[in-house]
Amino acid sequence: MHRAADLLAAYLPGSFYYSSARGALLADGVHATVRAGHGTRAGAAAEALEAAAVSGVDEPVVVGAIGFRPDSEASLVVPAVVRRSGAPTATAEHPPAPPWDAGAWSIAHRPEPAGYVDGVRRALELIKTGELDKVVLARSLELVADAPVPVPSLLARLVLLDPAAHAFAVDVSAPGDPAPRTLVGASPELLVSRRGPAVVANPLAGSLPRVADEEENRRRVAALLASAKDRAEHAHVAGQVAEVLGRFCVDLEASPEPVVVGTPTMWHLSTRVTGRLADPADPAVSALALAEALHPTPAVCGVPAERATSAIAELEPVDRGYYAGLVGWTDLAGDGEWVVTIRSAEVCDRTVRLFAGAGVVAGSDPAAELAETSAKFRTLLRALGLEGVA
Ligand SMILES: C=C(O[C@@H]1C=C(C(=O)O)C=C[C@H]1O)C(=O)O
Numbered sequence: 114m115h116r117a118a119d120l121l122a123a124y125l126p127g128s129f130y131y132s133s134a135r136g137a138l139l140a141d142g143v144h145a146t147v148r149a150g151h152g153t154r155a156g157a158a159a160e161a162l163e164a165a166a167v168s169g170v171d172e173p174v175v176v177g178a179i180g181f182r183p184d185s186e187a188s189l190v191v192p193a194v195v196r197r198s199g200a201p202t203a204t205a206e207h208p209p210a211p212p213w214d215a216g217a218w219s220i221a222h223r224p225e226p227a228g229y230v231d232g233v234r235r236a237l238e239l240i241k242t243g244e245l246d247k248v249v250l251a252r253s254l255e256l257v258a259d260a261p262v263p264v265p266s267l268l269a270r271l272v273l274l275d276p277a278a279h280a281f282a283v284d285v286s287a288p289g290d291p292a293p294r295t296l297v298g299a300s301p302e303l304l305v306s307r308r309g310p311a312v313v314a315n316p317l318a319g320s321l322p323r324v325a326d327e328e329e330n331r332r333r334v335a336a337l338l339a340s341a342k343d344r345a346e347h348a349h350v351a352g353q354v355a356e357v358l359g360r361f362c363v364d365l366e367a368s369p370e371p372v373v374v375g376t377p378t379m380w381h382l383s384t385r386v387t388g389r390l391a392d393p394a395d396p397a398v399s400a401l402a403l404a405e406a407l408h409p410t411p412a413v414c415g416v417p418a419e420r421a422t423s424a425i426a427e428l429e430p431v432d433r434g435y436y437a438g439l440v441g442w443t444d445l446a447g448d449g450e451w452v453v454t455i456r457s458a459e460v461c462d463r464t465v466r467l468f469a470g471a472g473v474v475a476g477s478d479p480a481a482e483l484a485e486t487s488a489k490f491r492t493l494l495r496a497l498g499l500e501g502v503a
Pocket residue numbers: 249251302317318319320381412413455456468469470471472489
Protein backbone atom coordinates (compact mmCIF):
# COMPACT_ATOMS: atom_id res chain seq x y z
CA MET A 114 0.00 0.00 0.00
CA HIS A 115 1.32 3.43 -0.97
CA ARG A 116 0.69 6.84 0.61
CA ALA A 117 -2.19 8.73 -1.02
CA ALA A 118 -0.08 11.86 -1.41
CA ASP A 119 2.71 9.89 -3.14
CA LEU A 120 0.27 8.37 -5.60
CA LEU A 121 -1.10 11.78 -6.51
CA ALA A 122 2.41 13.17 -6.88
CA ALA A 123 3.35 10.27 -9.18
CA TYR A 124 0.52 10.97 -11.65
CA LEU A 125 1.67 11.90 -15.15
CA PRO A 126 -0.52 12.51 -18.24
CA GLY A 127 -1.16 9.15 -19.86
CA SER A 128 -1.69 7.47 -16.45
CA PHE A 129 -5.12 6.74 -14.97
CA TYR A 130 -5.82 8.25 -11.54
CA TYR A 131 -8.95 7.69 -9.50
CA SER A 132 -9.56 8.46 -5.84
CA SER A 133 -12.58 8.43 -3.57
CA ALA A 134 -13.37 7.73 0.08
CA ARG A 135 -12.72 4.04 -0.76
CA GLY A 136 -9.07 4.67 -1.69
CA ALA A 137 -6.90 5.79 -4.59
CA LEU A 138 -5.61 3.97 -7.64
CA LEU A 139 -2.86 4.98 -10.05
CA ALA A 140 -2.48 2.88 -13.20
CA ASP A 141 0.34 3.10 -15.72
CA GLY A 142 1.12 1.52 -19.04
CA VAL A 143 -1.21 -0.45 -21.28
CA HIS A 144 -1.22 -4.24 -21.08
CA ALA A 145 -4.34 -4.48 -23.29
CA THR A 146 -6.95 -2.18 -24.77
CA VAL A 147 -10.61 -3.14 -24.36
CA ARG A 148 -12.34 -2.43 -27.68
CA ALA A 149 -16.09 -3.01 -27.64
CA GLY A 150 -19.31 -1.19 -28.40
CA HIS A 151 -22.37 -0.31 -26.39
CA GLY A 152 -23.76 -3.15 -24.28
CA THR A 153 -20.76 -5.43 -24.82
CA ARG A 154 -18.13 -3.52 -22.89
CA ALA A 155 -18.56 -5.36 -19.59
CA GLY A 156 -18.22 -8.72 -21.36
CA ALA A 157 -15.15 -7.56 -23.27
CA ALA A 158 -13.65 -6.19 -20.04
CA ALA A 159 -14.20 -9.54 -18.28
CA GLU A 160 -12.48 -11.38 -21.17
CA ALA A 161 -9.54 -8.94 -21.14
CA LEU A 162 -9.17 -9.43 -17.37
CA GLU A 163 -9.15 -13.23 -17.71
CA ALA A 164 -6.55 -13.04 -20.48
CA ALA A 165 -4.38 -10.64 -18.45
CA ALA A 166 -4.49 -12.95 -15.42
CA VAL A 167 -3.48 -15.92 -17.63
CA SER A 168 -0.55 -13.95 -19.05
CA GLY A 169 0.70 -13.15 -15.55
CA VAL A 170 -0.61 -9.65 -14.78
CA ASP A 171 -0.96 -9.49 -11.00
CA GLU A 172 -4.49 -8.52 -9.84
CA PRO A 173 -5.53 -7.04 -13.19
CA VAL A 174 -8.12 -4.27 -13.44
CA VAL A 175 -9.91 -2.53 -16.28
CA VAL A 176 -9.86 1.26 -15.90
CA GLY A 177 -11.17 4.10 -18.00
CA ALA A 178 -14.06 6.18 -19.21
CA ILE A 179 -17.11 5.80 -21.45
CA GLY A 180 -18.81 8.75 -23.15
CA PHE A 181 -22.42 9.92 -22.82
CA ARG A 182 -23.99 8.60 -26.04
CA PRO A 183 -24.41 4.82 -26.42
CA ASP A 184 -22.31 4.89 -29.61
CA SER A 185 -19.78 7.35 -28.21
CA GLU A 186 -16.10 6.98 -27.58
CA ALA A 187 -14.68 4.88 -24.75
CA SER A 188 -11.19 4.56 -23.32
CA LEU A 189 -10.89 1.27 -21.42
CA VAL A 190 -7.60 -0.50 -20.78
CA VAL A 191 -5.98 -3.18 -18.66
CA PRO A 192 -2.98 -1.22 -17.37
CA ALA A 193 0.43 -2.81 -16.98
CA VAL A 194 1.01 -1.58 -13.42
CA VAL A 195 -1.45 -0.56 -10.72
CA ARG A 196 -0.63 1.10 -7.43
CA ARG A 197 -3.19 1.62 -4.67
CA SER A 198 -3.37 3.73 -1.53
CA GLY A 199 -5.86 4.73 1.13
CA ALA A 200 -8.19 7.65 0.54
CA PRO A 201 -6.68 11.09 0.14
CA THR A 202 -7.28 13.15 3.26
CA ALA A 203 -7.66 16.83 3.90
CA THR A 204 -4.10 17.72 4.81
CA ALA A 205 -2.64 20.74 6.47
CA GLU A 206 -0.99 21.43 3.13
CA HIS A 207 -2.96 23.86 1.06
CA PRO A 208 -3.56 22.96 -2.55
CA PRO A 209 -0.68 24.20 -4.64
CA ALA A 210 -1.38 27.60 -6.17
CA PRO A 211 -2.34 27.39 -9.84
CA PRO A 212 0.90 27.49 -11.82
CA TRP A 213 -0.64 29.67 -14.51
CA ASP A 214 -1.78 33.24 -14.81
CA ALA A 215 -5.55 33.79 -14.67
CA GLY A 216 -5.23 36.73 -17.06
CA ALA A 217 -3.82 34.51 -19.78
CA TRP A 218 -7.07 32.74 -20.72
CA SER A 219 -9.63 33.36 -23.42
CA ILE A 220 -13.14 32.08 -22.73
CA ALA A 221 -15.90 31.09 -25.15
CA HIS A 222 -19.41 30.16 -23.99
CA ARG A 223 -21.21 27.48 -26.04
CA PRO A 224 -23.99 28.41 -26.27
CA GLU A 225 -23.95 31.98 -24.91
CA PRO A 226 -25.89 32.21 -21.60
CA ALA A 227 -28.93 33.67 -23.45
CA GLY A 228 -28.89 30.70 -25.84
CA TYR A 229 -28.89 28.29 -22.90
CA VAL A 230 -31.88 30.07 -21.33
CA ASP A 231 -33.65 29.74 -24.71
CA GLY A 232 -32.89 26.01 -24.77
CA VAL A 233 -34.39 25.59 -21.29
CA ARG A 234 -37.55 27.43 -22.48
CA ARG A 235 -37.82 25.07 -25.45
CA ALA A 236 -37.36 22.07 -23.12
CA LEU A 237 -40.18 23.44 -20.94
CA GLU A 238 -42.42 23.55 -24.05
CA LEU A 239 -41.65 19.87 -24.72
CA ILE A 240 -42.54 19.15 -21.10
CA LYS A 241 -45.81 21.10 -21.47
CA THR A 242 -46.85 19.10 -24.54
CA GLY A 243 -46.23 15.89 -22.58
CA GLU A 244 -43.35 14.68 -24.79
CA LEU A 245 -40.95 14.84 -21.86
CA ASP A 246 -41.10 14.67 -18.06
CA LYS A 247 -37.48 15.65 -17.48
CA VAL A 248 -34.41 16.56 -19.54
CA VAL A 249 -30.93 17.57 -18.38
CA LEU A 250 -29.56 20.40 -20.51
CA ALA A 251 -25.86 21.19 -20.47
CA ARG A 252 -23.69 24.04 -21.71
CA SER A 253 -19.96 24.25 -22.15
CA LEU A 254 -17.07 26.64 -21.74
CA GLU A 255 -14.00 26.51 -23.90
CA LEU A 256 -10.98 28.03 -22.17
CA VAL A 257 -7.74 28.57 -24.02
CA ALA A 258 -4.55 29.37 -22.12
CA ASP A 259 -1.42 30.95 -23.56
CA ALA A 260 0.61 27.84 -22.67
CA PRO A 261 -0.09 24.09 -22.31
CA VAL A 262 -2.17 23.37 -19.19
CA PRO A 263 -0.25 21.24 -16.65
CA VAL A 264 -2.75 18.44 -15.95
CA PRO A 265 -0.92 17.06 -12.83
CA SER A 266 -1.27 20.43 -11.07
CA LEU A 267 -4.93 20.69 -12.07
CA LEU A 268 -5.62 17.17 -10.76
CA ALA A 269 -3.76 17.87 -7.50
CA ARG A 270 -5.84 21.00 -6.95
CA LEU A 271 -9.09 19.13 -7.65
CA VAL A 272 -8.18 16.41 -5.13
CA LEU A 273 -6.93 18.74 -2.42
CA LEU A 274 -9.85 21.19 -2.76
CA ASP A 275 -12.27 18.30 -2.14
CA PRO A 276 -10.62 15.04 -0.95
CA ALA A 277 -14.08 13.46 -0.48
CA ALA A 278 -14.94 13.77 -4.19
CA HIS A 279 -14.44 11.01 -6.75
CA ALA A 280 -11.47 12.60 -8.50
CA PHE A 281 -10.16 11.28 -11.77
CA ALA A 282 -7.75 11.79 -14.66
CA VAL A 283 -8.13 9.53 -17.70
CA ASP A 284 -6.17 9.55 -20.94
CA VAL A 285 -8.78 9.90 -23.69
CA SER A 286 -6.46 10.76 -26.59
CA ALA A 287 -7.99 10.05 -29.98
CA PRO A 288 -6.41 9.79 -33.43
CA GLY A 289 -6.01 13.30 -34.84
CA ASP A 290 -5.63 15.03 -31.46
CA PRO A 291 -2.79 17.57 -31.68
CA ALA A 292 -1.61 16.54 -28.18
CA PRO A 293 -2.56 14.03 -25.45
CA ARG A 294 -6.14 14.59 -24.25
CA THR A 295 -7.07 14.07 -20.59
CA LEU A 296 -10.47 13.88 -18.94
CA VAL A 297 -10.19 15.32 -15.40
CA GLY A 298 -12.79 16.00 -12.76
CA ALA A 299 -14.11 15.66 -9.21
CA SER A 300 -17.53 14.00 -9.36
CA PRO A 301 -19.87 13.94 -6.36
CA GLU A 302 -22.04 11.20 -7.91
CA LEU A 303 -21.45 7.48 -7.39
CA LEU A 304 -23.13 5.66 -10.28
CA VAL A 305 -22.51 2.25 -8.71
CA SER A 306 -19.95 0.41 -6.61
CA ARG A 307 -19.70 -3.32 -6.02
CA ARG A 308 -17.72 -5.12 -3.32
CA GLY A 309 -18.46 -8.87 -3.28
CA PRO A 310 -22.26 -9.12 -3.22
CA ALA A 311 -22.74 -5.57 -1.86
CA VAL A 312 -23.93 -2.93 -4.32
CA VAL A 313 -24.25 0.80 -3.61
CA ALA A 314 -25.48 3.68 -5.77
CA ASN A 315 -25.89 7.31 -4.80
CA PRO A 316 -28.04 9.22 -7.28
CA LEU A 317 -28.14 13.01 -6.97
CA ALA A 318 -30.60 15.46 -8.53
CA GLY A 319 -32.24 18.66 -7.37
CA SER A 320 -29.63 21.30 -6.60
CA LEU A 321 -28.85 24.75 -5.28
CA PRO A 322 -25.52 26.60 -5.35
CA ARG A 323 -23.59 26.73 -2.08
CA VAL A 324 -22.59 30.21 -0.86
CA ALA A 325 -20.14 31.60 1.70
CA ASP A 326 -22.77 32.68 4.25
CA GLU A 327 -23.69 29.76 6.57
CA GLU A 328 -27.07 31.22 7.54
CA GLU A 329 -28.03 31.42 3.85
CA ASN A 330 -26.73 27.86 3.31
CA ARG A 331 -29.02 26.57 6.10
CA ARG A 332 -31.92 28.33 4.39
CA ARG A 333 -30.98 26.74 1.04
CA VAL A 334 -30.73 23.23 2.49
CA ALA A 335 -34.21 23.63 4.03
CA ALA A 336 -35.58 25.09 0.77
CA LEU A 337 -34.22 22.18 -1.25
CA LEU A 338 -35.80 19.62 1.10
CA ALA A 339 -39.12 21.48 0.93
CA SER A 340 -39.14 22.04 -2.86
CA ALA A 341 -41.77 19.94 -4.66
CA LYS A 342 -40.08 20.73 -8.01
CA ASP A 343 -36.67 19.47 -6.83
CA ARG A 344 -38.14 16.41 -5.14
CA ALA A 345 -39.94 15.47 -8.37
CA GLU A 346 -36.69 16.00 -10.32
CA HIS A 347 -34.89 13.77 -7.81
CA ALA A 348 -37.55 11.05 -7.70
CA HIS A 349 -37.07 10.34 -11.43
CA VAL A 350 -33.41 9.43 -10.81
CA ALA A 351 -33.78 7.57 -7.51
CA GLY A 352 -36.69 5.58 -8.97
CA GLN A 353 -34.83 4.52 -12.12
CA VAL A 354 -31.66 3.56 -10.20
CA ALA A 355 -33.66 1.42 -7.76
CA GLU A 356 -35.63 -0.16 -10.63
CA VAL A 357 -32.48 -1.14 -12.57
CA LEU A 358 -30.57 -2.44 -9.53
CA GLY A 359 -33.69 -4.34 -8.49
CA ARG A 360 -33.20 -6.53 -11.59
CA PHE A 361 -29.88 -7.77 -10.16
CA CYS A 362 -30.27 -7.47 -6.40
CA VAL A 363 -32.16 -8.79 -3.43
CA ASP A 364 -32.63 -6.78 -0.23
CA LEU A 365 -32.70 -3.54 -2.21
CA GLU A 366 -33.04 -0.55 0.09
CA ALA A 367 -33.42 3.13 -0.68
CA SER A 368 -34.04 5.79 1.92
CA PRO A 369 -37.69 6.87 1.51
CA GLU A 370 -36.77 10.55 1.81
CA PRO A 371 -33.81 12.20 0.08
CA VAL A 372 -31.20 13.95 2.22
CA VAL A 373 -29.07 16.95 1.26
CA VAL A 374 -25.35 16.45 0.58
CA GLY A 375 -22.88 19.27 0.05
CA THR A 376 -19.82 19.72 -2.13
CA PRO A 377 -17.61 22.80 -1.77
CA THR A 378 -19.74 24.46 -4.48
CA MET A 379 -23.23 22.84 -4.44
CA TRP A 380 -26.09 21.34 -2.39
CA HIS A 381 -27.81 18.27 -3.87
CA LEU A 382 -30.75 16.05 -2.95
CA SER A 383 -29.26 12.55 -2.50
CA THR A 384 -30.60 9.01 -2.09
CA ARG A 385 -28.38 6.09 -1.11
CA VAL A 386 -29.51 2.85 -2.71
CA THR A 387 -28.03 -0.42 -1.43
CA GLY A 388 -28.58 -4.04 -2.38
CA ARG A 389 -27.10 -7.52 -2.38
CA LEU A 390 -26.50 -9.30 -5.68
CA ALA A 391 -28.88 -12.22 -6.19
CA ASP A 392 -26.07 -14.19 -7.85
CA PRO A 393 -22.66 -12.69 -7.03
CA ALA A 394 -20.88 -15.59 -8.76
CA ASP A 395 -22.48 -14.66 -12.11
CA PRO A 396 -19.58 -13.31 -14.20
CA ALA A 397 -22.05 -11.13 -16.14
CA VAL A 398 -22.75 -8.91 -13.13
CA SER A 399 -19.53 -6.95 -12.71
CA ALA A 400 -19.47 -3.36 -11.47
CA LEU A 401 -19.06 -2.30 -15.12
CA ALA A 402 -22.08 -4.38 -16.19
CA LEU A 403 -24.19 -2.71 -13.49
CA ALA A 404 -22.86 0.70 -14.56
CA GLU A 405 -23.72 0.03 -18.22
CA ALA A 406 -27.23 -1.09 -17.22
CA LEU A 407 -27.76 2.13 -15.25
CA HIS A 408 -26.29 4.57 -17.78
CA PRO A 409 -27.56 7.14 -18.65
CA THR A 410 -29.59 7.84 -15.52
CA PRO A 411 -32.08 10.73 -15.51
CA ALA A 412 -29.44 12.66 -13.49
CA VAL A 413 -27.73 13.45 -16.81
CA CYS A 414 -30.30 12.47 -19.49
CA GLY A 415 -34.04 12.49 -18.76
CA VAL A 416 -37.43 10.78 -18.85
CA PRO A 417 -38.38 9.15 -21.14
CA ALA A 418 -34.71 8.47 -21.92
CA GLU A 419 -35.06 8.15 -25.68
CA ARG A 420 -36.92 11.45 -26.19
CA ALA A 421 -34.60 13.16 -23.72
CA THR A 422 -31.57 11.93 -25.69
CA SER A 423 -32.98 13.36 -28.93
CA ALA A 424 -33.92 16.64 -27.19
CA ILE A 425 -30.33 16.92 -25.92
CA ALA A 426 -29.01 16.40 -29.47
CA GLU A 427 -31.44 19.07 -30.77
CA LEU A 428 -30.91 21.66 -28.03
CA GLU A 429 -27.20 21.39 -27.13
CA PRO A 430 -24.81 22.86 -29.72
CA VAL A 431 -21.73 20.90 -28.59
CA ASP A 432 -21.41 17.11 -28.47
CA ARG A 433 -20.96 16.00 -24.86
CA GLY A 434 -18.10 13.62 -25.60
CA TYR A 435 -17.07 12.05 -22.30
CA TYR A 436 -19.13 14.50 -20.19
CA ALA A 437 -22.13 12.81 -18.52
CA GLY A 438 -20.64 9.38 -19.18
CA LEU A 439 -18.88 7.18 -16.64
CA VAL A 440 -15.39 6.80 -15.17
CA GLY A 441 -14.04 4.07 -12.94
CA TRP A 442 -12.55 0.61 -12.58
CA THR A 443 -13.57 -3.05 -12.45
CA ASP A 444 -11.48 -6.07 -11.36
CA LEU A 445 -11.39 -9.80 -12.04
CA ALA A 446 -13.84 -10.54 -9.21
CA GLY A 447 -16.32 -8.05 -10.69
CA ASP A 448 -15.73 -5.53 -7.90
CA GLY A 449 -15.30 -1.91 -8.82
CA GLU A 450 -16.55 1.63 -8.68
CA TRP A 451 -17.99 3.86 -11.43
CA VAL A 452 -18.96 7.51 -11.12
CA VAL A 453 -20.96 9.86 -13.32
CA THR A 454 -18.58 12.07 -15.35
CA ILE A 455 -19.67 15.50 -14.10
CA ARG A 456 -17.73 18.48 -12.67
CA SER A 457 -15.22 17.54 -15.33
CA ALA A 458 -13.24 18.88 -18.28
CA GLU A 459 -11.27 17.61 -21.24
CA VAL A 460 -7.80 19.13 -21.41
CA CYS A 461 -5.79 19.06 -24.63
CA ASP A 462 -2.63 21.14 -24.79
CA ARG A 463 -3.75 24.76 -24.18
CA THR A 464 -7.50 24.07 -24.33
CA VAL A 465 -9.85 23.11 -21.49
CA ARG A 466 -13.46 22.25 -22.33
CA LEU A 467 -15.87 22.19 -19.38
CA PHE A 468 -19.51 21.09 -19.31
CA ALA A 469 -22.23 21.57 -16.73
CA GLY A 470 -25.90 20.68 -16.90
CA ALA A 471 -29.11 21.05 -14.95
CA GLY A 472 -32.31 19.04 -14.83
CA VAL A 473 -35.37 20.70 -16.36
CA VAL A 474 -38.83 19.63 -15.15
CA ALA A 475 -42.24 21.33 -15.02
CA GLY A 476 -41.79 24.39 -12.83
CA SER A 477 -38.09 24.96 -13.67
CA ASP A 478 -37.02 28.59 -13.96
CA PRO A 479 -34.62 29.13 -16.93
CA ALA A 480 -32.60 31.82 -15.08
CA ALA A 481 -32.20 29.53 -12.05
CA GLU A 482 -31.01 26.65 -14.29
CA LEU A 483 -28.42 29.00 -15.85
CA ALA A 484 -27.22 29.99 -12.35
CA GLU A 485 -27.07 26.31 -11.37
CA THR A 486 -24.82 25.47 -14.32
CA SER A 487 -22.57 28.45 -13.45
CA ALA A 488 -22.24 27.13 -9.91
CA LYS A 489 -21.44 23.63 -11.20
CA PHE A 490 -18.63 25.04 -13.38
CA ARG A 491 -17.02 26.37 -10.19
CA THR A 492 -15.54 22.97 -9.24
CA LEU A 493 -13.23 23.13 -12.27
CA LEU A 494 -12.93 26.91 -12.36
CA ARG A 495 -11.74 27.02 -8.72
CA ALA A 496 -9.18 24.34 -9.49
CA LEU A 497 -8.04 26.41 -12.47
CA GLY A 498 -7.90 29.55 -10.31
CA LEU A 499 -10.58 31.13 -12.53
CA GLU A 500 -13.56 31.56 -10.23
CA GLY A 501 -16.12 34.07 -11.36
CA VAL A 502 -15.74 33.78 -15.15
CA ALA A 503 -19.05 31.93 -15.70
C1 LIG B 1 -25.58 17.34 -14.82
C2 LIG B 1 -24.87 17.67 -13.74
O1 LIG B 1 -25.21 17.29 -12.48
C3 LIG B 1 -26.29 16.41 -12.25
C4 LIG B 1 -27.57 17.10 -12.21
C5 LIG B 1 -28.09 17.57 -11.01
C6 LIG B 1 -29.35 18.40 -11.00
O2 LIG B 1 -29.91 18.66 -12.08
O3 LIG B 1 -29.78 18.86 -9.93
C7 LIG B 1 -27.46 17.28 -9.80
C8 LIG B 1 -26.39 16.45 -9.76
C9 LIG B 1 -25.99 15.69 -10.95
O4 LIG B 1 -26.68 14.50 -10.98
C10 LIG B 1 -23.60 18.44 -13.86
O5 LIG B 1 -22.95 18.66 -12.83
O6 LIG B 1 -23.22 18.82 -14.97
